[in-house]
Amino acid sequence: MKPLSECSVAVIGLGLMGASLCIDLKKRNLCREVRGVTRNFSTILRAFHEDAVDLATTDLNSGVAGADVVILSTPVRAVVKMLETLSPILWPGTVVMDMGSTKAEICAAMDRLPPGIQPIGGHPMTGKETAGYASAEGGLYEGAPWVLTPLPRTSKETIELASELAEAIGAFPITLEPVRHDRLVAAISHLPFLLASALVHTVSDSGEEDAAVWELAAGGFRDTSRVAASDTQMFLDILVTNREAVLEQLDTLGGHLQELRTLLADNDEDSLRSKLSCSQNTRAEWQQKKGSFATPAGGRNGPPPVNAQ
Amino acid sequence: MKPLSECSVAVIGLGLMGASLCIDLKKRNLCREVRGVTRNFSTILRAFHEDAVDLATTDLNSGVAGADVVILSTPVRAVVKMLETLSPILWPGTVVMDMGSTKAEICAAMDRLPPGIQPIGGHPMTGKETAGYASAEGGLYEGAPWVLTPLPRTSKETIELASELAEAIGAFPITLEPVRHDRLVAAISHLPFLLASALVHTVSDSGEEDAAVWELAAGGFRDTSRVAASDTQMFLDILVTNREAVLEQLDTLGGHLQELRTLLADNDEDSLRSKLSCSQNTRAEWQQKKGSFATPAGGRNGPPPVNAQ
Numbered sequence A, B: 001m002k003p004l005s006e007c008s009v010a011v012i013g014l015g016l017m018g019a020s021l022c023i024d025l026k027k028r029n030l031c032r033e034v035r036g037v038t039r040n041f042s043t044i045l046r047a048f049h050e051d052a053v054d055l056a057t058t059d060l061n062s063g064v065a066g067a068d069v070v071i072l073s074t075p076v077r078a079v080v081k082m083l084e085t086l087s088p089i090l091w092p093g094t095v096v097m098d099m100g101s102t103k104a105e106i107c108a109a110m111d112r113l114p115p116g117i118q119p120i121g122g123h124p125m126t127g128k129e130t131a132g133y134a135s136a137e138g139g140l141y142e143g144a145p146w147v148l149t150p151l152p153r154t155s156k157e158t159i160e161l162a163s164e165l166a167e168a169i170g171a172f173p174i175t176l177e178p179v180r181h182d183r184l185v186a187a188i189s190h191l192p193f194l195l196a197s198a199l200v201h202t203v204s205d206s207g208e209e210d211a212a213v214w215e216l217a218a219g220g221f222r223d224t225s226r227v228a229a230s231d232t233q234m235f236l237d238i239l240v241t242n243r244e245a246v247l248e249q250l251d252t253l254g255g256h257l258q259e260l261r262t263l264l265a266d267n268d269e270d271s272l273r274s275k276l277s278c279s280q281n282t283r284a285e286w287q288q289k290k291g292s293f294a295t296p297a298g299g300r301n302g303p304p305p306v307n308a309q
Helices: A016-027 A041-049 A060-064 A076-086 A104-110 A156-168 A178-209 A210-216 A217-231 A232-240 A243-265 A269-291 B016-027 B039-047 B060-064 B076-086 B104-110 B156-168 B176-208 B212-216 B219-229 B232-240 B243-265 B269-293
Strands: A008-010 A031-036 A056-057 A069-072 A093-100 A119-124 A143-148 A172-176 B008-012 B033-037 B055-057 B069-070 B095-098 B118-124 B145-150 B172-175
Touching: A008 A060, A016 A031, A016 A041, A031 A041, A031 A060, A041 A056, A041 A093, A041 B118, A056 A060, A056 B069, A060 A076, A069 A076, A069 B232, A076 A093, A076 A232, A093 A104, A093 A156, A093 B212, A104 A119, A104 A178, A104 A269, A119 A156, A143 A156, A143 A178, A143 B212, A156 A172, A172 B212, A178 A210, A178 A217, A178 A232, A178 A243, A178 B176, A178 B212, A178 B219, A178 B243, A178 B269, A210 B145, A210 B172, A210 B176, A217 B176, A217 B269, A232 A243, A232 B269, A243 A269, A243 B176, A243 B243, A269 B176, A269 B232, B008 B016, B008 B060, B016 B033, B016 B039, B033 B060, B039 B055, B055 B060, B060 B076, B069 B076, B076 B095, B076 B104, B076 B118, B076 B232, B095 B104, B104 B118, B104 B176, B118 B156, B118 B176, B145 B156, B145 B176, B156 B172, B176 B212, B176 B219, B176 B232, B176 B243, B232 B243, B243 B269
Parallel strands: A008 A031, A008 A069, A031 A056, A069 A093, A093 A119, A143 A172, B008 B033, B008 B069, B033 B055, B069 B095, B095 B118, B145 B172
Antiparallel strands: A119 A143, B118 B145
């Protein structure tokens, strides 16, 4: 298999994640050629103008023809559909990666690709609440965990190439099984999103009675609700393709919230202090551990994780 | 009444909020004298060494003797107790302010001060999740809403002096009734704290089964859980002195979470999309409105609020 530097890499979907990847690959000269495939013609012009790609097209066939690595960067269910579309037009030997936020359904679809194709699932754990090409930026992946979910058919060389790509843009590859990945991100990513949405709805209800609530809202609300501004379609795909794990996390959280409510309603200060103190310590320790690693680009994403296998 | 520039200001409690206030008052030469009162002797040394105060003491009597303005900066219930302690030792004409996060109990206690004293409640809406003198910094109040809750007995001149002080350090005074303040902050501050605590407990439960969850935790978890690292005693006081309003917000939030859960479990995608899209838009609009105001010091706190009365 070619080293990354000799590969033509085609990124399908030039939103936040895909375009940021193109920018890094191109500006750092990490591969032979960077191609972007998007449905949006104005994005093509912009990507060219900003030198984010060598070649951009709305035509899928010409975008992937001859590419050594094809990276799908669309919402999860669009990845699943795109894999079906790509199936007959990919060259044997092509490495197919993706950047979707849930992995079980995508990896199952990857396994339906023709035998000559080398698929590997992936999920860079970074992003921001704004979506689209306009939000893309170089360095987005610096310091981020990048989960790789190889299939049984995925070769060692493909895993190495995917790891090389992740590391080349400053991310830290972690290899996990798809189902394990999905269970873990239900807790630390999908649950926070639902919480943030519920919080915004609750504050909106307050705002109906007294609009001053929006003027007082400061750092606590800002941070706790930030991910609620994330792209709805992206998260809808995530939730629907990770339903059981998300429901389980919601129920666990509901239990903790109910416990906090009961302690407060019963004025059981000792138990309330103990429960709050426990989460304070846990959160502070996590932050400290995270902060104790140096990150290459100012620490957007925290520590390089150790391999979780 | 003297202008701020001629006042001796005594700050009781040199934690994050009190010490940050001292630093601003002192470094910007906003008043005649800045005094700090703290129980911790090493904090006195540090405050002197760093030129955060003109005078620091562990002795409450000498700390407040002759001060024109006394500002209480401790957890809420400590403020209530301190008001009782101060009652017999304050000079007539002294302005008594506080920086506590709930206002109804504090303002009720303020109203029990001798008639010659001029009390006014206050709550600067800023902070961070780290507590204590070591976390203090100049400029903490830049761009922050500073809620003022005058009592019926509070004179116009006292309200003006408190507003002058808030504005002098870059904050934006908003006048509110204590009960209204408490209801509003239950939604945008106390509820996010409980959510963050419940989230940390939920992720901890996941971590018991699979410790890799802590390695994957990235920006979404970091921001949604940030306030869980706040000082437990401070938040315990807040919750206990604002119990009814917090319970009400918890119940409203519980309803929204349950609705999200049901829509996901039932695979009702259209309704789920609609509910998520609604919170996405609301959150994005709030951010945009917030961001459209220029803030003096890089925007830690967002826009100057208009007066909410």
